[in-house]
Amino acid sequence: MGYLSITYAQLFYICGALSFLQSRGFLPGIALQSGSVSSWFRAFLILYVLSMPVLFAFKAFVYPFFLSPLRNLPAPKGGNLLFGHFPTIMREPSGAPMARWADEVPNNGIMRYNHIFNSQRVLLTSPKALQEVLSTKSYQFIKPSFFRLTIGRLLGNGILFAEGDEHRRQRKLLNPAFSFRHIKELYPTFWSKGQEVTEAMSKHIDNNQTGEDSKDGCLIDINDWASRVTLDIIGVAGMGHDFNVIKDPSGELNTCYRHVFNIGGGNRVAQLMGFFLPTWLTTRLPLKRNQDIIAARHTIRKISFELIAQKRAALEKGSTGTDILSVAIESGGFSDEDLANQLMTFLAAGHETTASAMAWACYHLCQHPEVQSRLREEIRANLPSLSDPESTITSASIDKLPYLNAVCNEVLRVYPSVPLTIRIAKEDDTILGHFIPKDTAVVVCPWSVNVNEELWGPDAKIFNPDRWMGPGRAKTGGADSHYSFLTFLDGPRGCIGRDFAKAEFACLLATWVGRFEIEFGNKDYVLEIGGGITSKPKKDMAVRMRNVEGW
Numbered sequence: 001m002g003y004l005s006i007t008y009a010q011l012f013y014i015c016g017a018l019s020f021l022q023s024r025g026f027l028p029g030i031a032l033q034s035g036s037v038s039s040w041f042r043a044f045l046i047l048y049v050l051s052m053p054v055l056f057a058f059k060a061f062v063y064p065f066f067l068s069p070l071r072n073l074p075a076p077k078g079g080n081l082l083f084g085h086f087p088t089i090m091r092e093p094s095g096a097p098m099a100r101w102a103d104e105v106p107n108n109g110i111m112r113y114n115h116i117f118n119s120q121r122v123l124l125t126s127p128k129a130l131q132e133v134l135s136t137k138s139y140q141f142i143k144p145s146f147f148r149l150t151i152g153r154l155l156g157n158g159i160l161f162a163e164g165d166e167h168r169r170q171r172k173l174l175n176p177a178f179s180f181r182h183i184k185e186l187y188p189t190f191w192s193k194g195q196e197v198t199e200a201m202s203k204h205i206d207n208n209q210t211g212e213d214s215k216d217g218c219l220i221d222i223n224d225w226a227s228r229v230t231l232d233i234i235g236v237a238g239m240g241h242d243f244n245v246i247k248d249p250s251g252e253l254n255t256c257y258r259h260v261f262n263i264g265g266g267n268r269v270a271q272l273m274g275f276f277l278p279t280w281l282t283t284r285l286p287l288k289r290n291q292d293i294i295a296a297r298h299t300i301r302k303i304s305f306e307l308i309a310q311k312r313a314a315l316e317k318g319s320t321g322t323d324i325l326s327v328a329i330e331s332g333g334f335s336d337e338d339l340a341n342q343l344m345t346f347l348a349a350g351h352e353t354t355a356s357a358m359a360w361a362c363y364h365l366c367q368h369p370e371v372q373s374r375l376r377e378e379i380r381a382n383l384p385s386l387s388d389p390e391s392t393i394t395s396a397s398i399d400k401l402p403y404l405n406a407v408c409n410e411v412l413r414v415y416p417s418v419p420l421t422i423r424i425a426k427e428d429d430t431i432l433g434h435f436i437p438k439d440t441a442v443v444v445c446p447w448s449v450n451v452n453e454e455l456w457g458p459d460a461k462i463f464n465p466d467r468w469m470g471p472g473r474a475k476t477g478g479a480d481s482h483y484s485f486l487t488f489l490d491g492p493r494g495c496i497g498r499d500f501a502k503a504e505f506a507c508l509l510a511t512w513v514g515r516f517e518i519e520f521g522n523k524d525y526v527l528e529i530g531g532g533i534t535s536k537p538k539k540d541m542a543v544r545m546r547n548v549e550g551w
């Protein structure tokens with residue numbers, strides 16, 4: 001069946017091969033000057049341009065509407081004859097249409113929508129379907145190669161993109177750095193970085209008070225401060241190195257990440273080209289976006305290699321470490337090139353996601369001042385004051401605070417940092433008994449699952465930390481299956497940094513809410529969601545923060 005789903009990239013190669021044979025005189029047909037590159041290229045262009053409309057007509061109209069085994073799956077209404085549901089997808093934040101469709105279109109856990117030019121995508125909506133793909137068949141539904149070739153340039157070709165046995169091997173070697181025992185030891189680091197950033201923000205507020213009244217506080221760029229502290233944390237906890245971005249945001253690494261994470265999803269022309277041309281080609285085109293990414297990659301790799309060299313030298317001198325890099329080096333399973341790739345993964349995956357969670361927390365707390373006050377009361381009553389520079393905490397101090405953990409879980413549920421991810425069927429396969437042809441894109445949308453009314457009840461989309469309070473609810477939020485909360489995905493490829501991130505998030509949120517009162521800078525603020533792979537409120541969500549005396 002897979003032979004019916006020939007891609008434009010495959011056509012590109014087929015035309016290349018045929019025109020090469022033609023130019024060498026192996027095939028009859030158009031007379032060409034044998035062997036010349038220009039004649040080969042001309043033949044290639046003629047062949048590609050003539051055959052593409054045929055393939056296009058087949059792929060966009062014949063296959064999806066008359067032949068595809070997915071055509072009878074439930075699908076959302078509407079959809080453009082040529083572009084399918086793509087215009088809706090482009091208009092809305094990543095994952096938003098899927099969250100709506102999962103509620104509105106009657107389905108039994110699996111449905112379909114049409115992406116650009118009616119290429120069909122399968123959307124999973126029930127815990128059973130999600131478990132099948134993410135757990136039982138996690139190595140049969142693999143990551144799309146275009147992820148590795150596009151975002152992989154910044155995220156490194158490490159554990160995030162490894163498949164099958166190679167993934168199992170890497171996960172086994174890296175797991176010790178994320179053991180419960182080790183994460184427990186990191187709480188004081190999370191706390192002291194939270195303390196450092198809070199003091200820096202306090203000073204910033206004191207120096208930039210607006211209005212007559214010193215209690216007015218000032219506008220704060222949440223995304224900026226959140227990324228600074230989380231980058232520092234992944235440096236210390238992940239590599240044993242303090243990037244000191246809280247103190248000085250102008251450092252090379254922070255400047256580089258802020259630039260590339262803010263250039264968005266690329267322009268539409270580049271996206272369209274990506275549909276018709278192989279990814280290795282589109283990622284090499286002389287576009288500004290490609291140039292920015294190549295420059296950033298160069299910087300991040302350079303810093304990663306420097307960190308590896310420093311760490312190796314320290315380990316050789318007898319120092320020991322429990323940070324991710326030390327664990328990876330001491331496992332003996334990675335070359336320096338592999339280590340650099342893993343570092344790139346941990347640096348990016350380990351800071352922007354938690355920064356996004358912090359931005360979402362501020363959004364919800366501005367919307368719900370009553371939750372903010374209750375949380376502040378719990379924090380102040382149970383955690384040491386930040387004014388004491390010696391203050392520290394243990395894992396138990398944080399884990400025993402029910403409302404803090406409830407608020408964190410609810411923030412992560414309602415707007416998960418990674419709203420959507422994709423898997424590709426490696427071979428012809430089935431999901432819930434439905435035939436899924438090889439190369440089908442299967443969409444796993446944590447956002448749509450996390451706010452699905454069938455799984456969470458009619459108030460699924462409402463921010464309500466209380467759903468995590470009360471007997472038996474602290475871990476489930478009242479949902480029946482852990483596949484109802486997919487912020488970190490699940491199964492063998494779920495987020496390895498889950499416990500790390502949850503502890504870091506709770507510590508940081510405690511320091512911010514304990515110290516500051518937070519409200520929208522603009523009382524009429526209407527949420528607009530931005531971001532690329534990670535989602536967050538757009539930069540214009542100006543937040544006003546005020547120091548609250550007494551802690």
Ligand code: HEM
Pocket residue numbers: 159160161171234238345346349350351353354357416417418421422486487488489492493494495496497498500501505
């Ligand atoms: C709120 C914070 C975080 C969220 C919401 C989050 C979410 C996710 C998600 C959804 C995935 C799966 C992506 C996919 O398969 O398409 C993932 C994978 C991963 N995350 Fe996280 N993450 C967070 C924090 C972290 C941190 C702090 C680290 C490292 C210290 C980390 C390291 C990783 C790695 C290495 C993978 C790949 C795992 C594998 O494929 O085996 N993440 N994360």
